Amino acid sequence: xxxxxxxxxxxxxxxxxxxxxxxxxxxxxxxxxxxxxxxxxxxxxxxxxxxxxxxxxxxxxxxxxxxxxxxxxxxxxxxxxxxxxxxxxxxxxxxxxxxxxxxxxxxxxxxxxxxxxxxxxxxxxxxxxxxxxxxxxxxxxxxxxxxxxxxxxxxxxxxxxxxxxxxxxxxxxxxxxxxxxxxxxxxxxxxxxxxxxxxxxxxxxxxxxxxxxxxxxxxxxxxxxxxxxxxxxxxxxxxxxxxxxxxxxxxxxxxxxxxxxxxxxxxxxxxxxxxxxxxxxxxxxxxxxxxxxxxxxxxxxxxxxxxxxxxxxxxxxxxxxxxxxxxxxxxxxxxxxxxxxxxxxxxxxxxxxxxxxxxxxxxxxxxxxxxxxxxxxxxxxxxxxxxxxxxxxxxxxxxxxxxxxxxxxxxxxxxxxxxxxxxxxxxxxxxxxxxxxxxxxxxxxxxxxxxxxxxxxxxxxxxxxxxxxxxxx
Amino acid sequence: xxxxxxxxxxxxxxxxxxxxxxxxxxxxxxxxxxxxxxxxxxxxxxxxxxxxxxxxxxxxxxxx
Numbered sequence: 001x002x003x004x005x006x007x008x009x010x011x012x013x014x015x016x017x018x019x020x021x022x023x024x025x026x027x028x029x030x031x032x033x034x035x036x037x038x039x040x041x042x043x044x045x046x047x048x049x050x051x052x053x054x055x056x057x058x059x060x061x062x063x064x065x066x067x068x069x070x071x072x073x074x075x076x077x078x079x080x081x082x083x084x085x086x087x088x089x090x091x092x093x094x095x096x097x098x099x100x101x102x103x104x105x106x107x108x109x110x111x112x113x114x115x116x117x118x119x120x121x122x123x124x125x126x127x128x129x130x131x132x133x134x135x136x137x138x139x140x141x142x143x144x145x146x147x148x149x150x151x152x153x154x155x156x157x158x159x160x161x162x163x164x165x166x167x168x169x170x171x172x173x174x175x176x177x178x179x180x181x182x183x184x185x186x187x188x189x190x191x192x193x194x195x196x197x198x199x200x201x202x203x204x205x206x207x208x209x210x211x212x213x214x215x216x217x218x219x220x221x222x223x224x225x226x227x228x229x230x231x232x233x234x235x236x237x238x239x240x241x242x243x244x245x246x247x248x249x250x251x252x253x254x255x256x257x258x259x260x261x262x263x264x265x266x267x268x269x270x271x272x273x274x275x276x277x278x279x280x281x282x283x284x285x286x287x288x289x290x291x292x293x294x295x296x297x298x299x300x301x302x303x304x305x306x307x308x309x310x311x312x313x314x315x316x317x318x319x320x321x322x323x324x325x326x327x328x329x330x331x332x333x334x335x336x337x338x339x340x341x342x343x344x345x346x347x348x349x350x351x352x353x354x355x356x357x358x359x360x361x362x363x364x365x366x367x368x369x370x371x372x373x374x375x376x377x378x379x380x381x382x383x384x385x386x387x388x389x390x391x392x393x394x395x396x397x398x399x400x401x402x403x404x405x406x407x408x409x410x411x412x413x414x415x416x417x418x419x420x421x422x423x424x425x426x427x428x429x430x431x432x433x434x435x436x437x438x439x440x441x442x443x444x445x446x447x448x449x450x451x452x453x454x455x456x457x458x459x460x461x462x463x464x465x466x467x468x469x470x471x472x473x
Numbered sequence: 474x475x476x477x478x479x480x481x482x483x484x485x486x487x488x489x490x491x492x493x494x495x496x497x498x499x500x501x502x503x504x505x506x507x508x509x510x511x512x513x514x515x516x517x518x519x520x521x522x523x524x525x526x527x528x529x530x531x532x533x534x535x536x537x
Contacts, residue, residue, distance in 0.1 A: 309515055316508055331490050334497075343497050347504035350485050355474070355509050358516045365519040398500045404507035 002026075004033040010169040010470055012222040013079055014229055020078045027060040027078030030172075031122055034080050038125070038170050041473060044151060046143035047164035049085050050092050051125035056080060059122045074120035075253070076233055079172040084159045085126040086133055086177055087113055087217070088206035096208045097129040097158075099141045100329065100336050110206025111238045112175060112217050119233035124171055127161030131341045133182060133210050134158065134322065138395045139338030146392070147189060148471035149437055153389040156186035159220070163190035166220045168473055173221045173230055179210045180314040181384075181415025183218040184427040188384035188440025191429045193457065193467060194220040195227045196415075198448045199422030200245040203238035209325060211318035212243075214419045223467055224428060224457035228252035231450070245448075252451055260455035265292055266302025266377030271414045277386045284431030284439040285383050291463045292381075292456070302380065304373050304417070306366035311416025313363055319348035320356060340395060363420065370421040374446040379456055382414050384427040384440030414442060424450040426457045429466035438469075474513065476506045 004025060011019070019025045035053045042048050063078055083089075086096045088106035095101045113123065128145045138144070145160035147153040148168040155163045159176030163186025166174045176183040178196040187194025195218045202217045209215055219230040232253050237246040267289065272282055289299045323345060329336065330345050337345070373380065398404050418425035423444050430441035441460070445453040461467050477485075482502050486493050493501055 306519075309518070312511055313515070316512065331492070334492065334494065339497065343500045343504060346486070346491060346493055346497060346501045347508060349489065349491055350477075350482060350501075350505050351508060352474075355512050359512050362512070362515045362519050398503050401503060401507045401510070404503050405511070 001032045002029045003036065004029055009033055009037060013172040013226040014223065016079060016172050017077070017229070021073055027063050027122065028057060030078060031056045031060045031080050031124060034124060034171055041168055041170065044146065045148060045164050045168055046128055046140070046145045047161040047168065047170055048082065048125045049095055049097070049128050049142040049161070052092050052123065055091050056122050056124040063120060063122070074118070075229065076116065077120035078122065079120070080122045080124045081116060081173050081175065082125045082127050082162070082165045082171045083113065083123065083175040084129050084162050084177050086129060086208045087175070089113060089123070089126065092126055094126065094208070095142065096132050097140070097142065098131045098337070102141070106206070108206060111203035111240060112234050113206070115234050116175070121233070127159070127165055127174060129160060130158040131338050132208065132322070132326070133177060133179060134341050134344060138392070139340060144392060147389050148473050149191060150389070150435070152391055153437070154189065154392050156189035156385075156389065158182040159186050162220045163187055163192055163194070166190070166192045166222065167471060169470070173219055173226055175217055176220050177207060177215060177217050178419065179214045179318055180311055180419045181413060183220060184384050184415050184425060184440070184442060187220050187427040189389035189438065191438030191469060191471065192220050193222065193224055193227055193426065193428050194218060195231065195426045195450070195454070196418055196424065197231065197235065198424045198450055200243055201235045201249070201448070201450065203241040203244050205238055205240035211321040212324075213317055213321060214314055224426065224454050224461055225253070225256055227426065228256035228454050228458070231454070250451055252454055255451055256454050256458050258455060259295070259459060260379075260452040262378035262452055262456070263298060264377045265297050265299045266373065266380045267299060268304050268307050268380055268382040268414075269301045270304060270307045270412070271382035271386070276412055277383065278388060278433070280433040281383050281386065281388065281439050285441060288430040288441050288460065289381070291460055295459060295463070299381075300377075302373060302377055304369060304380070306369040306420075307382070307414065307417045308412040310366060310420045311413030313359060313366065314416045314419045316348070316351070316359055317363065319344055320351065323348060366420055370417065370423070378445070378449070379452060380444040382442050382444075384414060384442040386412070386414065388433050388435065388437040388439070418444045422447050424448070424453045426453050428457045428460060429469065430460070430464070431466060432469070474509060477502065477509075
């Protein structure tokens, strides 16, 4: 086996694909080189909960043999990937970041994994996450995940390992899961590109749920073009998940280089307001808009009041929906959960039904606002996060309303809006702070405008180099 | 809606078979009351009016 140089391992998935198809590198060498890199860096970064080197190398050898028999290259041929540990894998444990499932190995694969495998991708491991994907926390039974740009800082939640693994080039791409921002937040904090697809575009069969309303899987990659490449293989109707849509989808990868056929882009003004936004992040976002204007798009301020409260609504509904899975265990063995998740679930259990009904009414009002906004603007932009990656500190117990209101789920979170609306939203790197931390720009489309979202992100990356920056690790 | 007390929380929890450990009680109460207040504030902000509830309240007092 040949140890591939760092310049190769840090390449985008699209570039690796070309290198494989032109026989400049082999899948076996790529897998073994990534495994070696994981062994070197994971003790510090804690991106992976499980690696499956033997299985991955066996798959790589089988793929190479299949080519010798004259088979054509499937779209993701030989690309090693890793997935959030919330997805079922029949040949590796699936912990969902919880001690409760530490010895659980399902007897089936999630549909997303089946589809990636069919497309020729090679699973090399399962990625770290907050317990059952619920929010922030300092409870990581499998090691505290650390941001590759500054290991004293958080990589973002809840798909922490997915953000790290792509940014630190521990695989060609990763798969995350987004309920209220869990693809986009780690992508933003780690300087990667991550898409939350439209609700219904990707099967949820075989993923451990938080919220039936908002959960959706999405890729975290180096580029928007890589996002399109992966999306072609994971989208589409799945009879095992009735919530998936059956409409015929375009080839995202074939069309991602085209200029999006849109005219007006709205900058969500509520997400740019001080003192909520970090000044350096604000500056990076405003600078980014110049690229869109130079390309002929109209970029205008756009007020969307629902954006300030969407995260709180998504969090409250998600917590209630999570009880459908967790209620019995919470009652029988509450101590088996970390304290943050346990307390959130207990509080959610006690929400009066009338208050919950109001929550659903508020959600509808917000959906109407979002729909109205998309009648004027084809795409919306805003920061993915209002503050740079926070320092890792132990969480204090909440004892006051003020503390509770400043917690992540109740503050104005820019990622809540797309989750609430079932909208596609991508986070792309658009700058760095003076502390050399990545800044993410979020592009949001109306439901099923995923292609336009990817196209605008790709256009931005053709005119900028932020996505090519690598952490010094 | 008045704030829910520790005692009320324990009673509510007990009625659904939920055992809240002492170390969790304060935070559960703070989270619950904050969520309820936030949702009530948003109910006003987003003009979500429980119209039928208001009509019933007004007419209920004069019903025979």
